[in-house]
Each structure stands twice: as structure tokens, then as C-alpha cells.
Amino acid sequence: MITITPFGAAGEVTGSSYFVQTSQARVLVDFGLFQGDKEDDAKNIVPGALHRSTIDAIVLTHGHLDHCGRLPMLVREGYGGPIYCTSATRDLAELVLRDCAHIMEHDFERRKKRASRKGGKINRNDQPIFDDGDVTETIKLMVDVDYDVQQTIAPGFTMKMYEAGHMLGSASVALVVTDEGVQKTIVFSGDLGPLELPYLRDPNPPETADVVFMESTYGDRDHRPLQETEDEFAQIIKEVVANKGKIFIPSFAIGRTQQMLFHLAELFRKGIVPKIPIFVDSPMGISATKIYTHHTDLFDEESAALNASGAFAKDLSSVKFTGDAEESRAINDVEGPFVVIAGAGMCNAGRILHHLRHNLGDPNSHIVIVGYQARGSLGRRLVDGVDEVSIMGDRIRIRAQIHTLGGFSAHAGQTELINWFGHIASHSSPQLFLTHGEDDARFTLAARIREKYGVRAYLPVYSEILQIA
Numbered sequence: 001m002i003t004i005t006p007f008g009a010a011g012e013v014t015g016s017s018y019f020v021q022t023s024q025a026r027v028l029v030d031f032g033l034f035q036g037d038k039e040d041d042a043k044n045i046v047p048g049a050l051h052r053s054t055i056d057a058i059v060l061t062h063g064h065l066d067h068c069g070r071l072p073m074l075v076r077e078g079y080g081g082p083i084y085c086t087s088a089t090r091d092l093a094e095l096v097l098r099d100c101a102h103i104m105e106h107d108f109e110r111r112k113k114r115a116s117r118k119g120g121k122i123n124r125n126d127q128p129i130f131d132d133g134d135v136t137e138t139i140k141l142m143v144d145v146d147y148d149v150q151q152t153i154a155p156g157f158t159m160k161m162y163e164a165g166h167m168l169g170s171a172s173v174a175l176v177v178t179d180e181g182v183q184k185t186i187v188f189s190g191d192l193g194p195l196e197l198p199y200l201r202d203p204n205p206p207e208t209a210d211v212v213f214m215e216s217t218y219g220d221r222d223h224r225p226l227q228e229t230e231d232e233f234a235q236i237i238k239e240v241v242a243n244k245g246k247i248f249i250p251s252f253a254i255g256r257t258q259q260m261l262f263h264l265a266e267l268f269r270k271g272i273v274p275k276i277p278i279f280v281d282s283p284m285g286i287s288a289t290k291i292y293t294h295h296t297d298l299f300d301e302e303s304a305a306l307n308a309s310g311a312f313a314k315d316l317s318s319v320k321f322t323g324d325a326e327e328s329r330a331i332n333d334v335e336g337p338f339v340v341i342a343g344a345g346m347c348n349a350g351r352i353l354h355h356l357r358h359n360l361g362d363p364n365s366h367i368v369i370v371g372y373q374a375r376g377s378l379g380r381r382l383v384d385g386v387d388e389v390s391i392m393g394d395r396i397r398i399r400a401q402i403h404t405l406g407g408f409s410a411h412a413g414q415t416e417l418i419n420w421f422g423h424i425a426s427h428s429s430p431q432l433f434l435t436h437g438e439d440d441a442r443f444t445l446a447a448r449i450r451e452k453y454g455v456r457a458y459l460p461v462y463s464e465i466l467q468i469a
Ligand SMILES: [Zn+2]
Pocket: 062, 064, 166, 191
């Protein structure tokens, strides 16, 4: 019998993991970190069911931490089999996992010092869940896979990866699983991108499936049209050029940073705004941009052509990568107009904090919010329009202009999800499971899909054992 057990991202958006078992073999698809608050941290364990069984192979859909972040824990506990992923996913996962190990180590040392100052000791359970050495061992297990090539990965399991259009190297995965005379094609969407995400090819759904696990992050809504967002962005730059102002974009290092560079290149190329200096002020953003340039074979046609003709290099000749802290500080003395792209994306850490401390009080500064801002983050408070914030002990009255641009998501909107599933449903009659979404989003999506295709979606919960008939 084939069973599938979700060990995360069931009724929430982090911790993605599926455990597929047959009488012959066991395969894990993704093993991501839960992210958010303390309660989520506590969920970052290796579940008992995985301890007790031998995993034959792991498949990784993409390099985001909420899909790969628990893999080093498994390796630390003795997993030594293959981890199949695209080569771009391997490079991005390494960057993401090393960064995570580094942050956990740093936090741990800080708390240890604080505890010893108070004469106490730190709880053993507060040790980082993995370290840089575990990441090195994890990366060694990664086996490069090409898109659209079927291969055997375990007894009774073949696998094929399809473009998911969500981040560089991201994939949907189709497993053909054979057990006790039964054969099922089981598709995991992974995270799906919207159509026309810069650099990336559009998602390419498989033709047929018996079972589909689909993400539902934005199952309850569509994004604002990209064109509107681009126009709004251009308008802000025009104002900044006219007033010699400054633009600060808090941005995730991977994906969003490169996306913003793409849009800026386009605005410069088309002459919509004059070329102004851009500072990519994020060591991780710089590393991620380098990884993008190593995988231009994965670019969509438009981006590949712009890259090959040298247009990108020309458009982006005003970009300065400020890797070291000295160069970053020197931006304080530069006169506008210019654009700074810096992490962290939700303003809760990183170099963006220094820029905000220096510039939030200046009416000629513009903070352009281009990504999701979680409740409780500094970015969310800026979006909510508070008058004053505290950054590194300084109280700052906000005089800068705050703009929230809603159309730059790396996730498919509701209509795009429905169409992706519709492609498979038009060639076969799959059973549908909705995951990787909060309950409101997946309930709404389930209702829309039932209306349109007559398919009744099932919404699994954590560690539920799903029997595939
Ligand atoms: Zn993702």
C-alpha cells in the first residue's frame, strides 16, 4: 500500500515535507524548517516516524529554507542517501542553509553570554539544531537532476522534475510509484510561481496525475497586476530623480533582489527613468545574484536574450555591490538620487536597519516595500503607518515616504493555481490534496476548484497518514 504523510505545511505555509512509503521503499519530498514564532521553532524536529524507518531517497523541490531547512538535522542523525535536486537548487540551498547555521550559532553565543552574566547556564535544548559542518555533509549528498528527465530513485519509485517558476531551479515533482501491482503518479507542485516572473520560465504542469498535492499560499486571492505595480515604481523613481531623493528597498536576498534589478534595468533601458546609482547592499544578495549568473541556462527566453546580448550588463552599469561593511557605511555620505536594495526583507535585521535609522526621519527618503511583512516586524509597522519607531535604541519620527507595492509576489495567485491544476485535470482525474496555505486560503481554493472542475479537495493535517487507494 502507498501512504503519504505530511510533516509540515499542512494548514500553514512553512515546514514543507511529505513522507511517501510503500512496502518496498520510503522517499521524503522536502524537509523544510518551520518559521515564525517560538511555537514554530519548537516544531523543528525529526518526527519519530522518520527515526524509525530507513529513508531510501530525498527529493528537494527548491532552495527556500521552509523546504530544505531540516535536512541537516536528518543528516546529523545519520541520513547518508541521495538528495535529488536541480543544480541551481543545490547552490541556493547551500547559501540559505549556511546563513541559517551562522545566525543560529550567533544567537546561541549571544544567549550563552547573557546567561553567564546573570550567573546561570543556557538550557541544552537551546543548542542550534545544526551547524555549518552538518550543512557541508548535506550538500555532499545532493545529486544534480535535470528538468523533464525521468529516473529511478528508489525501488518502485521513478521521478521527473518540472519547472515551477517560483525561484531559480525550483521544481514540481512527479513520482511514479509502483507497489503490490498498483501504479500511481503522484505530483507535488512545490511552490508555484506566477506567470512572467523576471528571469524565470513559467510553471510547466505535468500532463496527468492520479494524485496531486498543490500549494495554496494565495488560494484566496489574485495579486495586483504587475504592470500597475511597475508603473507605480517608475513614478516613485521619477519623483526621487526630480528631488534628488533616496530610495530604500528592504528585500529578501534571493529572488526579490534579482527581480528588482530586472525591473530597474527595464526602466533604464526603455528610458522611462534616467539611470541612477543602485547599491546592492547585502552580502547574501550579492552571493545570490552570482548564483543567478551561473545558471543563465535556466532563464526564460527574454532574460536569456537580454543577458546574451549584453543588454543587462549595459542597463545595470550603475549597480555597485557593497559587500563589506565599510562600503555599506559610505552610502550614508552619498547624495541622491540613488536606490539601495538591502536585507532583511522584513526590516527585522540586516543592513536595512542602519539605512532606516539614518533616513526614516528625512521627508526626501522613500521606503519601498516590495515583499510580505509579517505581523510584529518593523516592516509591518511601517506599512501600517506608525508615526514613530525605535531602531537600535534610537526613537525616530517617521518623515520618510512609505510605499507598499503589492504586485511583486513569487507565488502564483488564485487564478494561476486553478489553471495549473486545470491543466492536469483536463488530461486525467486526479485526487487533490491542498497544502502549504493557511486554512482560509485553502478552503477558498477548494471551493473554487469544486465549482470549476467538480473535484473535491482534501485538506490534510500534520502527520496524518493518507492512504493512496
Ligand atoms: Zn518557496
